[in-house]
Amino acid sequence: MAPMMGYNEAPLRRICRRYGSGLAVTEMVKPEKLLRGDPNVLRDLEFADEERPLGVQIAVREEEELLPALELLAPRGFDFVDLNMGCPLKKECNKGWGAALLKDPAKVARLVAASVAAVDVPVTVKVRTGYELEERTAPEVVEGAIEAGAALVCVHGRTKMGWYREENDLSAIADVVAAARGRVPVIGNGDVVDLDTALAMFEQTGCDAVMIGRGAVGNPWVFREVDHYLRCGERLERPDFATVRELFEEHMEGVAEIFGERKGFRQVRRYAFYYFGRFGLDNAWRARAAQAKTRAELAPLLDEIERGQLSAAS
Numbered sequence: 001m002a003p004m005m006g007y008n009e010a011p012l013r014r015i016c017r018r019y020g021s022g023l024a025v026t027e028m029v030k031p032e033k034l035l036r037g038d039p040n041v042l043r044d045l046e047f048a049d050e051e052r053p054l055g056v057q058i059a060v061r062e063e064e065e066l067l068p069a070l071e072l073l074a075p076r077g078f079d080f081v082d083l084n085m086g087c088p089l090k091k092e093c094n095k096g097w098g099a100a101l102l103k104d105p106a107k108v109a110r111l112v113a114a115s116v117a118a119v120d121v122p123v124t125v126k127v128r129t130g131y132e133l134e135e136r137t138a139p140e141v142v143e144g145a146i147e148a149g150a151a152l153v154c155v156h157g158r159t160k161m162g163w164y165r166e167e168n169d170l171s172a173i174a175d176v177v178a179a180a181r182g183r184v185p186v187i188g189n190g191d192v193v194d195l196d197t198a199l200a201m202f203e204q205t206g207c208d209a210v211m212i213g214r215g216a217v218g219n220p221w222v223f224r225e226v227d228h229y230l231r232c233g234e235r236l237e238r239p240d241f242a243t244v245r246e247l248f249e250e251h252m253e254g255v256a257e258i259f260g261e262r263k264g265f266r267q268v269r270r271y272a273f274y275y276f277g278r279f280g281l282d283n284a285w286r287a288r289a290a291q292a293k294t295r296a297e298l299a300p301l302l303d304e305i306e307r308g309q310l311s312a313a314s
């Protein structure tokens with residue numbers, strides 16, 4: 001399960017784990033927020049054992065910020081630490097965070113070595129294929145990271161400048177797999193949304209695992225679809241409305257427990273469009289759902305879709 005800022009609540013990670021995700025990572029944490037004890041960050045770092053194996057992802061730039069942050073994270077018991085070297089946001093890259101590191105493989109190696117020395121758990125890295133378009137530094141970055149002790153590498157097949165407009169480049173991911181030379185597992189990432197796109201990622205890159213981000217929003221089922229096929233060679237039917245509704249209710253309930261009823265609902269309401277998008281929502285339904293302020297107000301709207309599904313089936 002990919003780390004995605006704003007789409008990474010602990011209850012959702014728990015559901016995805018149960019549905020076959022083998023590994024999850026928190027969204028990116030900035031060291032300075034951790035060091036000043038930002039209450040939102042501390043709350044977001046809470047997790048339950050059912051989510052394991054779970055890594056914490058940290059933004060990296062220099063040892064001075066990184067090492068004290070790693071020290072604060074250690075007692076929280078994450079299974080691994082993931083260093084973010086792929087965030088494409090201009091405001092982060094301009095200050096040397098995220099994908100900016102892809103311009104400096106030697107620095108990456110240094111930061112990985114420092115992290116490996118500082119923590120007792122594995123250190124992993126998440127990269128894009130490079131910074132500039134057509135300048136794919138990831139193989140060199142990854143080589144240095146592995147030499148420095150990285151235990152696993154995840155690569156999203158786009159450059160920083162390619163943002164999300166550029167096509168996800170499976171051959172660039174294959175180059176990273178080649179650079180790793182089997183020393184550590186490589187996770188392929190980008191545009192995996194279902195079983196077929198997952199299989200294409202495996203086949204065309206030789207990666208050891210796939211990471212799913214946007215395709216899993218409102219669709220935790222995708223992990224079961226892929227996991228079940230890899231284990232049994234069998235394609236599963238997509239879940240029916242009642243199953244999806246149950247998942248969404250569990251997600252909402254878990255988020256309400258953390259954020260409280262109203263705030264929690266504001267946090268999860270937008271997921272409704274993802275969970276139920278394929279059940280024939282029209283714009284009028286969407287507009288009404290966007291007005292709902294509580295789970296109780298949304299419930300009759302979900303009942304409506306359910307009745308529509310039942311009458312379509314009969």
Ligand SMILES: Cc1cc2nc3c(=O)[nH]c(=O)nc-3n(C[C@H](O)[C@H](O)[C@H](O)COP(=O)(O)O)c2cc1C
Nearest residue numbers: 002003004005027028126156190191192212213214
């Ligand atoms: C809204 C959003 C937030 C994201 N936040 C993070 C993050 O905090 N850390 C990170 O490494 N990647 C982040 N990503 C990138 C994803 O983890 C993933 O690499 C990317 O979306 C490509 O995978 P996908 O096509 O399966 O979504 C984010 C992506 C999106 C769309």
